[in-house]
Amino acid sequence: MPQLHQVEALTFDVFGTVVDWRTSVTSEVAAVASARKVQGNWHSFADEWRRGYRDGMDLVNKGKKPWRTVDVIHREKLDELLPKYGLGNLNEDQRRQLNLVWHRLEPWADAVEGLNRLRRRFVVATLSNGNMRLLTDMAKHAGLPWDCILSSELAGAFKPDPRAYRKAAELLAVPTERVMMTAAHSSDLRAAASTGMRTAFVARPLEYGPNGETEVVPGGTFDVVATDFLDLARKLDC
Amino acid sequence: MPQLHQVEALTFDVFGTVVDWRTSVTSEVAAVASARKVQGNWHSFADEWRRGYRDGMDLVNKGKKPWRTVDVIHREKLDELLPKYGLGNLNEDQRRQLNLVWHRLEPWADAVEGLNRLRRRFVVATLSNGNMRLLTDMAKHAGLPWDCILSSELAGAFKPDPRAYRKAAELLAVPTERVMMTAAHSSDLRAAASTGMRTAFVARPLEYGPNGETEVVPGGTFDVVATDFLDLARKLDC
Numbered sequence: 001m002p003q004l005h006q007v008e009a010l011t012f013d014v015f016g017t018v019v020d021w022r023t024s025v026t027s028e029v030a031a032v033a034s035a036r037k038v039q040g041n042w043h044s045f046a047d048e049w050r051r052g053y054r055d056g057m058d059l060v061n062k063g064k065k066p067w068r069t070v071d072v073i074h075r076e077k078l079d080e081l082l083p084k085y086g087l088g089n090l091n092e093d094q095r096r097q098l099n100l101v102w103h104r105l106e107p108w109a110d111a112v113e114g115l116n117r118l119r120r121r122f123v124v125a126t127l128s129n130g131n132m133r134l135l136t137d138m139a140k141h142a143g144l145p146w147d148c149i150l151s152s153e154l155a156g157a158f159k160p161d162p163r164a165y166r167k168a169a170e171l172l173a174v175p176t177e178r179v180m181m182t183a184a185h186s187s188d189l190r191a192a193a194s195t196g197m198r199t200a201f202v203a204r205p206l207e208y209g210p211n212g213e214t215e216v217v218p219g220g221t222f223d224v225v226a227t228d229f230l231d232l233a234r235k236l237d238c
Numbered sequence: 239m240p241q242l243h244q245v246e247a248l249t250f251d252v253f254g255t256v257v258d259w260r261t262s263v264t265s266e267v268a269a270v271a272s273a274r275k276v277q278g279n280w281h282s283f284a285d286e287w288r289r290g291y292r293d294g295m296d297l298v299n300k301g302k303k304p305w306r307t308v309d310v311i312h313r314e315k316l317d318e319l320l321p322k323y324g325l326g327n328l329n330e331d332q333r334r335q336l337n338l339v340w341h342r343l344e345p346w347a348d349a350v351e352g353l354n355r356l357r358r359r360f361v362v363a364t365l366s367n368g369n370m371r372l373l374t375d376m377a378k379h380a381g382l383p384w385d386c387i388l389s390s391e392l393a394g395a396f397k398p399d400p401r402a403y404r405k406a407a408e409l410l411a412v413p414t415e416r417v418m419m420t421a422a423h424s425s426d427l428r429a430a431a432s433t434g435m436r437t438a439f440v441a442r443p444l445e446y447g448p449n450g451e452t453e454v455v456p457g458g459t460f461d462v463v464a465t466d467f468l469d470l471a472r473k474l475d476c
Binding site: 069071119123125131132133134135136137139140147148149150153154171172173174 | 307309357361363369370371372373374375377378385386387388391392409410411412
């Protein structure tokens with residue numbers, strides 16, 4: 001593993017890599033629907049909401065929409081999905097509350113302990129497309145022990161735009177070569193590597209549910225491949 | 239205390255307000271000097287270094303120098319001070335290490351417990367002119383339980399430039415009125431208030447040592463005046 005001894009900071013993708021967005025979102029939407037006696041496929045709701053997030057960011061990165069936070073992108077998609085799923089009568093306050101479910105996601109079982117081990121040796125930081133307040137609220141909610149919270153919001157460009165990774169390294173005051181990006185998604189890691197970052201792939205086979213399509217085998221050659229954050233900590237001698 | 243119930247986040251000045259920079263810097267410089275059998279007034283060294291930081295930031299805010307981080311400003315002043323105090327023979331690595339003393343400052347005795355109480359109810363964040371990596375390292379060193387680290391670096395303008403306060407509120411995703419700036423320095427609080435922020439003054443009578451000039455009585459009318467962070471927590475019902 002060449003040059004890994006130079007790594008000072010680990011930056012983490014969050015949605016899917018640290019937290020299980022699908023279970024958290026599905027269960028909160030199901031509870032809202034149940035209180036209204038509305039039936040539906042709430043896993044499908046969560047999956048559509050998640051796709052809307054990716055599409056909304058792509059429009060920004062392609063210059064077709066001005067910069068907006070993920071909170072705003074989530075809300076636009078939520079307003080589109082609610083009537084489609086029979087929940088169009090939620091009022092403004094209820095919509096705002098439901099949109100904040102992305103601030104209340106639960107971590108994968110190994111995440112907190114793994115981060116606590118890793119931060120003994122490295123600076124551990126988020127590098128998510130989620131906005132700063134979202135990531136801050138999530139850390140409080142889930143007890144995620146970040147040393148600092150970094151976001152694409154600070155670059156004004158979403159991952160995989162290289163500016164997001166470069167801004168993180170700049171704020172960590174190190175060359176990109178001294179930062180290791182950790183993610184369950186190869187596209188994120190390939191973009192990080194293109195800026196010079198080291199890379200760690202952590203498989204999250206249940207991100208899209210037990211029958212969902214996800215990456216179990218990494219789509220590229222990365223510096224470390226781990227089964228979870230505890231395995232990552234072992235492989236980095238933490 | 240009008241509108242204080244709307245406050246969601248507390249932002250903190252750090253140098254002097256959270257950490258006792260003077261004692262930490264003096265003792266580390268004294269240890270470096272002692273190992274070289276160089277005598278001097280190391281409190282005075284620390285005070286001069288601190289003044290150089292203020293002067294260096296003013297040059298940036300006035301447009302006379304391009305943006306640079308506090309790490310860079312500290313290093314420029316350090317290189318000027320070392321020969322003056324008989325320490326001109328420190329090599330590059332020793333200078334780099336000594337410059338990082340600002341990443342290793344010790345907190346005032348009430349700071350960690352006070353922040354832990356305050357964060358039960360509020361988002362607690364730094365809002366310092368120190369750069370992100372400096373504040374991150376300091377939090378790890380001193381066990382400061384920030385929910386997120388924010389810095390003037392993210393605005394590209396040092397406090398008291400209003401952009402620094404506005405950027406913090408933007409990243410916290412709230413109007414400035416929902417943020418309370420906490421500092422031991424009235425000038426910082428007056429600038430925060432000019433952007434709409436709420437303000438809390440916390441006296442730090444020993445910031446410049448037992449005989450140093452400091453603000454014991456706040457130079458302005460602020461929403462809360464507290465003797466330390468535990469008193470602040472009590473006054474904010476935490």
